[in-house]
Amino acid sequence: xxxxxxxxxxxxxxxxxxxxxxxxxxxxxxxxxxxxxxxxxxxxxxxxxxxxxxxxxxxxxxxxxxxxxxxxxxxxxxxxxxxxxxxxxxxxxxxxxxxxxxxxxxxxxxxxxxxxxxxxxxxxxxxxxxxxxxxxxxxxxxxxxxxxxxxxxxxxxxxxxxxxxxxxxxxxxxxxxxxxxxxxxxxxxxxxxxxxxxxxxxxxxxxxxxxxxxxxxxxxxxxxxxxxxxxxxxxxxxxxxxxxxxxxxxxxxxxxxxxxxxxxxxxxxxxxxxxxxxxxxxxxxxxxxxxxxxxxxxxxxxxxxxxxxxxxxxxxxxxxxxxxxxxxxxxxxxxxxxxxxx
Amino acid sequence: xxxxxxxxxxxxxxxxxxxxxxxxxxxxxxxxxxxxxxxxxxxxxxxxxxxxxxxxxxxxxxxxxxxxxxxxxxxxxxxxxxxxxxxxxxxxxxxxxxxxxxxxxxxxxxxxxxxxxxxxxxxxxxxxxxxxxxxxxxxxxxxxxxxxxxxxxxxxxxxxxxxxxxxxxxxxxxxxxxxxxxxxxxxxxxxxxxxxxxxxxxxxxxxxxxxxxxxxxxxxxxxxxxxxxxxxxxxxxxxxxxxxxxxxxxxxxxxxxxxxxxxxxxxxxxxxxxxxxxxxxxxxxxxxxxxxxxxxxxxxxxxxxxxxxxxxxxxxxxxxxxxxxxxxxxxxxxxxxxxxxx
Numbered sequence: 001x002x003x004x005x006x007x008x009x010x011x012x013x014x015x016x017x018x019x020x021x022x023x024x025x026x027x028x029x030x031x032x033x034x035x036x037x038x039x040x041x042x043x044x045x046x047x048x049x050x051x052x053x054x055x056x057x058x059x060x061x062x063x064x065x066x067x068x069x070x071x072x073x074x075x076x077x078x079x080x081x082x083x084x085x086x087x088x089x090x091x092x093x094x095x096x097x098x099x100x101x102x103x104x105x106x107x108x109x110x111x112x113x114x115x116x117x118x119x120x121x122x123x124x125x126x127x128x129x130x131x132x133x134x135x136x137x138x139x140x141x142x143x144x145x146x147x148x149x150x151x152x153x154x155x156x157x158x159x160x161x162x163x164x165x166x167x168x169x170x171x172x173x174x175x176x177x178x179x180x181x182x183x184x185x186x187x188x189x190x191x192x193x194x195x196x197x198x199x200x201x202x203x204x205x206x207x208x209x210x211x212x213x214x215x216x217x218x219x220x221x222x223x224x225x226x227x228x229x230x231x232x233x234x235x236x237x238x239x240x241x242x243x244x245x246x247x248x249x250x251x252x253x254x255x256x257x258x259x260x261x262x263x264x265x266x267x268x269x270x271x272x273x274x275x276x277x278x279x280x281x282x283x284x285x286x287x288x289x290x291x292x293x294x295x296x297x298x299x300x301x302x303x304x305x306x307x308x309x310x311x312x313x314x315x316x317x318x319x320x321x322x323x324x325x326x327x328x329x330x331x332x333x334x335x336x337x338x339x340x341x342x
Numbered sequence: 343x344x345x346x347x348x349x350x351x352x353x354x355x356x357x358x359x360x361x362x363x364x365x366x367x368x369x370x371x372x373x374x375x376x377x378x379x380x381x382x383x384x385x386x387x388x389x390x391x392x393x394x395x396x397x398x399x400x401x402x403x404x405x406x407x408x409x410x411x412x413x414x415x416x417x418x419x420x421x422x423x424x425x426x427x428x429x430x431x432x433x434x435x436x437x438x439x440x441x442x443x444x445x446x447x448x449x450x451x452x453x454x455x456x457x458x459x460x461x462x463x464x465x466x467x468x469x470x471x472x473x474x475x476x477x478x479x480x481x482x483x484x485x486x487x488x489x490x491x492x493x494x495x496x497x498x499x500x501x502x503x504x505x506x507x508x509x510x511x512x513x514x515x516x517x518x519x520x521x522x523x524x525x526x527x528x529x530x531x532x533x534x535x536x537x538x539x540x541x542x543x544x545x546x547x548x549x550x551x552x553x554x555x556x557x558x559x560x561x562x563x564x565x566x567x568x569x570x571x572x573x574x575x576x577x578x579x580x581x582x583x584x585x586x587x588x589x590x591x592x593x594x595x596x597x598x599x600x601x602x603x604x605x606x607x608x609x610x611x612x613x614x615x616x617x618x619x620x621x622x623x624x625x626x627x628x629x630x631x632x633x634x635x636x637x638x639x640x641x642x643x644x645x646x647x648x649x650x651x652x653x654x655x656x657x658x659x660x661x662x663x664x665x666x667x668x669x670x671x672x673x674x675x676x677x678x679x680x681x682x683x684x
Binding site: 074077227228260288 | 410411413416419420435436437569570573595598599601602605624625627628629630632
């Protein structure tokens with residue numbers, strides 16, 4: 001049913017129906033009641049995209065999620081959705097694959113929905129100013145920064161953990177328990193992205209603690225953080241005969257696959273090999289043994305991202321960069337290094 | 343940059359720019375080049391919602407996903423997205439919580455985006471015709487049917503497994519291995535939805551195999567399929583001292599939490615208790631032990647849903663109802679019932 005059908009059914013003009021639907025004062029109460037009765041009876045829902053074109057400002061805030069299968073993002077998204085609602089705006093969501101272009105998706109969404117602002121949940125770390133010129137509204141990078149790119153600090157806002165430091169701390173947990181042969185399982189050591197940052201943290205922790213880096217212990221899985229790649233990478237490391245008593249894994253789901261590979265190779269976790277990861281999914285509390293992991297503050301990340309964005313939309317504050325602290329959640333996958341008589 | 347800015351920059355009229363952007367033939371090649379040069383340089387993206395209002399038909403197909411944290415749905419969604427693309431349409435995605443109204447979300451999306459059709463990925467099983475009258479385009483229910491509702495078979499299309507039969511077969515796997523004390527872990531036995539259907543399958547399998555139903559072994563967790571609820575429900579069942587050697591669990595993620603509860607109570611899987619579930623997530627191949635589960639054909643479900651919808655949109659075929667077969671994937675979580683001298 002269109003606005004024309006309603007006008008016809010009520011015997012009034014289209015513009016009168018439109019005035020009723022937009023709560024304008026210049027309509028008599030009798031006509032308002034008559035129109036709303038038809039609207040309610042017929043289940044008419046206003047065509048918002050048409051209305052947005054007429055209104056000077058929409059209330060839409062876009063969220064582009066990169067990586068549909070990323071379980072960590074679902075947790076953050078719940079908070080983002082609630083906070084946008086609470087601020088009196090409407091969330092418009094677009095999910096894209098890990099190999100798609102979030103900037104283009106955001107720019108298209110901006111034009112389609114007349115966005116007031118944008119949250120990128122996941123994205124590349126190496127934007128250039130011309131690329132981001134496509135985006136004409138304030139935006140916040142949630143869970144990542146532009147540390148491999150050329151944006152100025154005033155060009156964008158970001159909320160994330162410090163990936164380098166969090167990896168550093170995770171590896172230190174292992175070193176403090178006496179581990180010296182510590183492997184790393186990451187998609188890539190030079191992807192100009194999260195994997196490279198966390199790999200650097202691993203290397204720095206080894207160096208600062210006087211442990212020589214053994215290239216044999218760096219297992220690069222390739223791919224997009226898939227469990228299948230992690231299982232294969234961990235199995236290859238085990239099959240290579242490399243000697244290690246602990247492994248630092250890029251993410252929780254990759255760590256689940258790594259624990260499975262260890263189990264299938266007859267290695268007990270944590271007795272024969274300790275496992276530590278970064279993410280802190282709720283799901284990781286249900287692995288056997290419970291995964292020890294650095295918890296990213298999903299709720300705080302979502303809340304702060306929307307908070308910063310609202311300040312920018314309302315013109316109250318400029319772009320800011322917030323680094324949040326990850327917290328170690330001790331599970332049962334990390335133990336003291338086995339005693340070795342050398 | 344708007345279409346007006348481009349017109350001004352090129353010294354041509356707005357309607358000329360519009361003709362270029364819409365690939366109309368009535369523009370000279372020189373003007374076309376000039377306009378596109380500005381468009382390319384400035385990164386202008388056409389305002390599709392404005393264009394959709396002018397065009398007689400959009401190419402948008404809506405997908406409403408109910409349950410943002412449902413990992414099974416992410417797998418189906420990948421296929422749906424690819425198939426909609428392949429059919430030459432554009433997917434418009436909306437994700438809502440398990441407690442939200444998918445029909446209303448779909449109806450709003452339909453008006454906003456001038457949808458040609460809709461896929462509901464997850465939803466209620468008890469629609470009434472007046473509720474669905476809100477939706478004015480063809481739609482397919484993916485992963486569920488209307489078996490507790492009053493829609494006629496010609497009113498809607500659906501693609502799903504047979505939940506009753508799949509649960510029945512899962513429980514039979516346990517019974518054939520000699521289990522007689524078989525528990526069930528489900529959110530609810532009377533939610534007029536998936537949980538009730540699978541619970542009925544459990545009860546029927548027991549009855550058909552001459553095993554008396556013991557109400558003590560039916561653990562209802564409440565909630566929306568959360569792992570936390572499943573862990574608590576399984577723990578309560580174990581604490582109650584109930585006697586059982588196997589458990590049928592509604593979903594894979596709930597089964598992961600159940601296995602953890604068994605482990606934390608000192609019960610070995612499968613030696614002391616077998617565990618079987620329904621879903622077949624890729625993730626379940628990485629649990630220790632590997633989960634034995636009835637695999638829903640995620641890819642086929644997505645492909646068939648879009649196929650049926652396309653037939654309806656193009657007026658080539660009417661609504662159909664497709665029941666797909668789930669396949670048993672044997673893992674390591676099910677074993678023969680322990681020998682008991684009674």
